[in-house]
Amino acid sequence: MDVQQYLKALPPAERDMVQPGARLRELTTLRVGGPAALVCPAHNPEQASRFQSLARAQDIPLFVLGGGSNILADDRGFDGVVLKVECDRLLQDDNILTAGAGLDFDHLIARSLDLGLTGLEFASGIPGTLGGAIVGNAGCYGHEIGEFLVDAVILRPDGQIETVGPEEFGFRYRETDLRETGHVVLEARLRMQRGDLPTAIASRAEKIADRRRKHPVDLPSAGSWFRNLPAPAPGQRRQAAGHFLEQAGVQKMHEGDAHVFTKHANMIVNAGQASSADVLALAARMKKAVADKFDLKLIEEVRYLSDATG
Ligand SMILES: Cc1cc2nc3c(=O)[nH]c(=O)nc-3n(C[C@H](O)[C@H](O)[C@H](O)COP(=O)(O)OP(=O)(O)OC[C@H]3O[C@@H](n4cnc5c(N)ncnc54)[C@H](O)[C@@H]3O)c2cc1C
Structure with a gap:
C-alpha cells in the first residue's frame, strides 16, 4: 500500500496516532508476525469510520484487530491497514451495560462485578476485547457472550454506522455472521443480572484459577x-x-x-x-x-x- 498517500489524507491528529510498520508480533498473544503497513487505533466510531473509508477509497485491504488473542499473523506481515478497535467507554443504566468494543473483556467482567452486575463471570480470564469476543461468540463452561447482547453499534463495509440487534449476528458455536458481512463492532449493550454477588465473585476466582492450572x-x-x-x-x-x-x-x-x-x-x-x-x-x-x-x-x-x- 502507499502509506504516504494514506497518511496525507488523514487529519493531523489522527496522522499522529497511526503506527507505520508496527510489528504484529507485538499485537498478538502468540507473539508471531511481521510488520503491518499501518496500524490505526480507533478510539471512537468516527475515527473507525474515517480509517475504514480512506482504506476503501484507496483500495487498501483492511483487517480488524481486537486484542489479537485468536490470531496467527504471517512473518511477512500485512500490506494494508490494521484497524485496531480501541473504543472503550463504559456506561451503566440499571442492569444494562453500554461497553466499547475495545474494552479488555476480562477487565469488563471485573468492572461489571464492581458495579454489582453478574452473569459474565463464567468468561473470566478469556483474553482479548469485547469486540473480538462478540465476533467469535466467545464462550466456555456452557455459556457464550451472545446470550447477553441487547444490541450493538456496528460499522458496515460501506461506511454506515448503525445499531443492530442480535439477529444481525447469527450467534452460533464460536462464530457469527460478522466474518462474512465484514461489520466492525464498535460498541455493545449487554443485559446483565443482579444475581448473588458473592457467589459470582467466587465463581470468577475459580474460573481464573482453573485457567491458570490448564x-x-x-x-x-x-x-x-x-x-x-x-x-x-x-x-x-x-x-x-x-x-x-x-x-x-x-x-x-x-x-x-x-x-x-x-x-x-x-x-x-x-x-x-x-x-x-x-x-x-x-x-x-x-x-x-x-x-x-x-x-x-x-x-x-x-x-x-x-x-x-x-
Ligand atoms: C490462553 C487463551 C485462552 C482462551 N480461552 C478462550 C475460551 O475459553 N473461550 C473462547 O471463546 N476463546 C478463548 N480464547 C480465544 C480468544 O481469547 C477469544 O476468541 C477472544 O474473544 C478474541 O478476542 P480478541 O479481541 O483478541 O480478537 P482478535 O484475536 O483480535 O480477533 C479475532 C477475530 O475477531 C475479529 N475482530 C476482533 N475485534 C473485532 C471488532 N471489534 N469488530 C469486528 N471484528 C473484530 C478479527 O478480525 C478476527 O477475525 C483464548 C485465547 C487464549 C490465548
Missing part, C-alpha cells in the same frame, strides 16, 4: 487451535478436539519453537522465536494425525492474518 500462563499462545467437533447426537455435548488430538499422540510434537502445549493438546505455544511457518507446519501435522487416526477433519478456530487472507 492454560499456558508463561508462554505465548492463541488459545484452542481447533474448534471442538459437533455433538454425536442431538442434546449431547460437543466433542473436545483436544481429546482426539491427545489420542492421536500429538503431545510431544513441535516445529522449531512452536510446540504443542504439554497440558492441553489443542493449544500451540511459542517457546521462543517460533515463525508463522513453524506454527502452520505444526498445526498441519496435528490435523493430519487426527485425520489419519479417526478420519476426522479438524477446523481451525484461530484466524490467519496474511496478505493472502487479510
Whole structure:
C-alpha cells in the first residue's frame, strides 16, 4: 500500500496516532508476525469510520484487530491497514451495560462485578476485547457472550454506522455472521443480572484459577487451535478436539519453537522465536494425525492474518 498517500489524507491528529510498520508480533498473544503497513487505533466510531473509508477509497485491504488473542499473523506481515478497535467507554443504566468494543473483556467482567452486575463471570480470564469476543461468540463452561447482547453499534463495509440487534449476528458455536458481512463492532449493550454477588465473585476466582492450572500462563499462545467437533447426537455435548488430538499422540510434537502445549493438546505455544511457518507446519501435522487416526477433519478456530487472507 502507499502509506504516504494514506497518511496525507488523514487529519493531523489522527496522522499522529497511526503506527507505520508496527510489528504484529507485538499485537498478538502468540507473539508471531511481521510488520503491518499501518496500524490505526480507533478510539471512537468516527475515527473507525474515517480509517475504514480512506482504506476503501484507496483500495487498501483492511483487517480488524481486537486484542489479537485468536490470531496467527504471517512473518511477512500485512500490506494494508490494521484497524485496531480501541473504543472503550463504559456506561451503566440499571442492569444494562453500554461497553466499547475495545474494552479488555476480562477487565469488563471485573468492572461489571464492581458495579454489582453478574452473569459474565463464567468468561473470566478469556483474553482479548469485547469486540473480538462478540465476533467469535466467545464462550466456555456452557455459556457464550451472545446470550447477553441487547444490541450493538456496528460499522458496515460501506461506511454506515448503525445499531443492530442480535439477529444481525447469527450467534452460533464460536462464530457469527460478522466474518462474512465484514461489520466492525464498535460498541455493545449487554443485559446483565443482579444475581448473588458473592457467589459470582467466587465463581470468577475459580474460573481464573482453573485457567491458570490448564492454560499456558508463561508462554505465548492463541488459545484452542481447533474448534471442538459437533455433538454425536442431538442434546449431547460437543466433542473436545483436544481429546482426539491427545489420542492421536500429538503431545510431544513441535516445529522449531512452536510446540504443542504439554497440558492441553489443542493449544500451540511459542517457546521462543517460533515463525508463522513453524506454527502452520505444526498445526498441519496435528490435523493430519487426527485425520489419519479417526478420519476426522479438524477446523481451525484461530484466524490467519496474511496478505493472502487479510
Ligand atoms: C490462553 C487463551 C485462552 C482462551 N480461552 C478462550 C475460551 O475459553 N473461550 C473462547 O471463546 N476463546 C478463548 N480464547 C480465544 C480468544 O481469547 C477469544 O476468541 C477472544 O474473544 C478474541 O478476542 P480478541 O479481541 O483478541 O480478537 P482478535 O484475536 O483480535 O480477533 C479475532 C477475530 O475477531 C475479529 N475482530 C476482533 N475485534 C473485532 C471488532 N471489534 N469488530 C469486528 N471484528 C473484530 C478479527 O478480525 C478476527 O477475525 C483464548 C485465547 C487464549 C490465548
